[in-house]
Amino acid sequence: MLEKIKSPEDLKTLHSLEIKALAREIREFMIEKVQRTGGHLASNLGVVELMIALHSVFDFKKDRIIFDVSHQSYVHKILSGRRDEFNHLREFGGISGFTDPLESVYDVFKVGHAGTSISTALGMKTAKEVLGRNEKVIAFIGDASISNGVAFEAINHIGHLKKNLIIILNDNQMSISQTVGGFAKHLSRFISGKFYNTIKQDLESFLHDIPVIGDSVNQTIKNLKKTIKKQITPNIFEEFGINYIGPIDGYDVEQMIKIFSNSDYLSDEPVIFHVLTKKGKGLKEAEENPTFYHGLSSSLKKKEDSFTAVFGEKMTEIAKKDPKIAVITAAMTDGTGLNQFSEELPAQYYDVGIAEEHAVAFAAGLAKEGLKPFIAIYSTFLQRAVDQIFQEVSLQEDINPVFVMDRSGLCGEDGPTHHGAFDIAYTRFFPRAVLISPKDGRELENMMEWAKDQNNPVFIRFPKGGFYSFPESKAIEYGKSEIILEEKEAEFTVFSYGSLTGEAYLMKDFLSKKFNLVNLRFAKPLDMETILYFAQKKLPIIVVEEHSLAGGVGEAVASLLMEKGFNNPFLRLGLEDYYYPHGERSLLLQTAGLDSKNLSVKIARWLA
Ligand SMILES: Cc1ncc(C[n+]2csc(CCOP(=O)(O)OP(=O)(O)O)c2C)c(N)n1
Structure with a gap:
């Protein structure tokens, strides 16, 4: 039929x-x-x-x-x-x-x-x-x-x-x-x-x-x-x-x-x-x-440790120790990894329905009365709540929730409506906002521990899926980046933000040239001291991020360097000015040239 x-x-x-x-x-x-x-x-x-x-x-x-x-x-x-x-x-x-x-x-x-x-x-x-x-x-x-x-x-x-x-x-x-x-x-x-x-x-x-x-x-x-x-x-x-x-x-x-x-x-x-x-x-x-x-995943896909799973587990651990922590989701318990949390700590858990604007304003109310809200919303859906981030959060001196923006970057099969390409752009301009992104699962845990004690609204971004696990992760300090590679013979310096740090690190397998690598950790405030320290080496500088280049962290680094009078050769690598289609995430990263191999090719060509 x-x-x-x-x-x-x-x-x-x-x-x-x-x-x-x-x-x-x-x-x-x-x-x-x-x-x-x-x-x-x-x-x-x-x-x-x-x-x-x-x-x-x-x-x-x-x-x-x-x-x-x-x-x-x-x-x-x-x-x-x-x-x-x-x-x-x-x-x-x-x-x-x-x-x-x-x-x-x-x-x-x-x-x-x-x-x-x-x-x-x-x-x-x-x-x-x-x-x-x-x-x-x-x-x-x-x-x-x-x-x-x-x-x-x-x-x-x-x-x-x-x-x-x-x-x-x-x-x-x-x-x-x-x-x-x-x-x-x-x-x-x-x-x-x-x-x-x-x-x-x-x-x-x-x-x-x-x-x-x-x-x-x-x-x-x-x-x-x-x-x-x-x-x-x-x-x-x-x-x-x-x-x-x-x-x-x-x-x-x-x-x-x-x-x-x-x-x-x-x-x-x-x-x-x-x-x-x-x-x-x-x-x-x-x-x-x-x-x-x-929403089923493809049966052909291999399963991997994900930021989402790390977040869900750590959130449960943190909240068990502190009844003042409240976790909010907007109809995405499963997608944000909060199933276990919702079952184990129902009194600290709020699913507000498909209502992102309300979620943020509601969290502001919780914070006003002394709770510490963690708001877990996909980067793309949080776009709905920009005005509440402005008015109910940033404009108030005493409202300091933690925003957990899953699916920041290329989300994969759901495509352009779901890619989280703009969250740095739509949060960085707000006074008091602190923007961070972990390179791997352990760093996400450290960032969550750190964020819960901050007296600023903190925005944590991480992508769908897995990460390259680094052997260590130094303690998080306000506005401080982490130097991952500092080579005597380095011919250029890479500043990376978030999980692309893993891809940038793995470029060492493809490139003959040595390079310095700094995991920025903070998109706001930028670690001016470390950035300028590397700029003084007069090497070419490359900023790598899984975010729209327009409004991204690369622009922030560029303006800092200009203001301080540096004119190192400078390249930003991230999402270009168009909508990326749907498809498997790893394939999309390759297409965007943001996996280790394609990053290496782009950088080698640029340096040549
Ligand atoms: C603004 C926004 N927030 C969250 C989602 C994620 N989401 C996709 S479908 C869905 C549930 C929709 O339920 P319903 O409208 O009852 O349709 P059903 O799937 O039951 O047919 C949610 C929460 C979304 N697509 N958009």
Whole structure:
């Protein structure tokens, strides 16, 4: 059956048994492919029927579907002609794990951060109206992402604009881990036994009675709305002026097709379809452990010690000794290595949901009253909270949390939405900020011990995955770097920041020339004394970092040298001024020229 589906058009002629067979084949296909390549399996297994229904009703070449995060767009990709590309899902040069308009006309935005779909969909719907076009626009959003602040802002605005936007709320009652918060509870009330059954009956009779077009449709829906309102007031969506239809069984394709086909009845009003699905549907292990199956790593990848694991273990050790330590994550318990912590120290642990801005402001409140917060958020997601870093943290003299920015640098298969390329740039300019990065696991532990006692906000950055382990790591001192190689015969000096110190050190295996190597440790404050000491040797200077060159530590070193009147030949190596694609991290590092071999080649050429 799957073989026959070359485009969504081919769905239109299928009868119900064929649809069932197709759904089964899509699941088998994804289970086979994604277990090998890695990717977001559980979310996609849950939405197979829902995607078939949507693609059967709408024409997404004209109508638009904007996926929130877009990690759940695999079935959409399969149905829109990209099935054959799944052998190379998320691989370098292969298709993305997220939507990407460069990949297909069926995709609208290149996204991977949560909470924005309703806003962009509302903007598109508004623009279409201004331009006199009447295609449909759909925001497809999960129950965890809809509780993000940006989504709430959009919901507030839709109620005001009253555009006929369609929201599909895909409610599987899970984020990556359990969905947190009052909103999840509010949604679950719609589903709980009594409400769900009565509404289900109403929906069924509504569908039974529904005529094809006309006024009576409007009347029927209005009656249904009244009944729903009576039964489950308050319904947050209705209160905000959005028509609520649901809960809808996400595995009954025929029913969904009927409901979505009649979305015209509310031609001038926004509507939300609340669809119930199950994460991991059809794969027993994934249904039982949806968190593990949310984002699988490639089965071909070798496992290694990671900064993330070191962080999680050390965090638990530190917090056990000090009840004033509080650890905060924004829906990323698993990704930030905090599973053990959350189980062993629940009273010191706060998962705030997909709410990075809130996480930082909340941590500032904890700090104000005397706790020491560690905020563990991926570099790319912390971008959301720059204003809270400014106002609630840096601007206050007494708010000094520790920020732990995992996935700083090239993150690998998740690609450009998830690479952490900008965190030095967006934190360094804040007064009082202290920026550090460890060369290896042991240094990360030392930095965490050190950071907890500082009276400044401290930002620790480290990348995904493993590191080269150095035999020793000297004690951390404020604003002090660590000299790793100082050679009499050195022909150049390398300053490295973070885990690229390992790659820089290993250049000794490729280069015949001797060099000095300084592990900067601090991007702010810079270790002026050591930098100038090496500058005085009049050797060429190279700064190496896994960060955007624009706004990176290389720029900071360059301005220091200029201000102090040095004019050593100077080279910065880091991430260039474009977005790096998805692919295996080691391959991306090579492509960026930041592994030991490529660094050696670049430097040798530059020196020649
Ligand atoms: C701003 C931001 N923070 C965190 C994440 C990481 N993240 C990706 S998917 C996801 C859970 C999404 O849950 P939900 O919206 O319910 O969709 P589901 O996977 O259950 O279909 C999270 C937290 C993100 N993509 N963006």
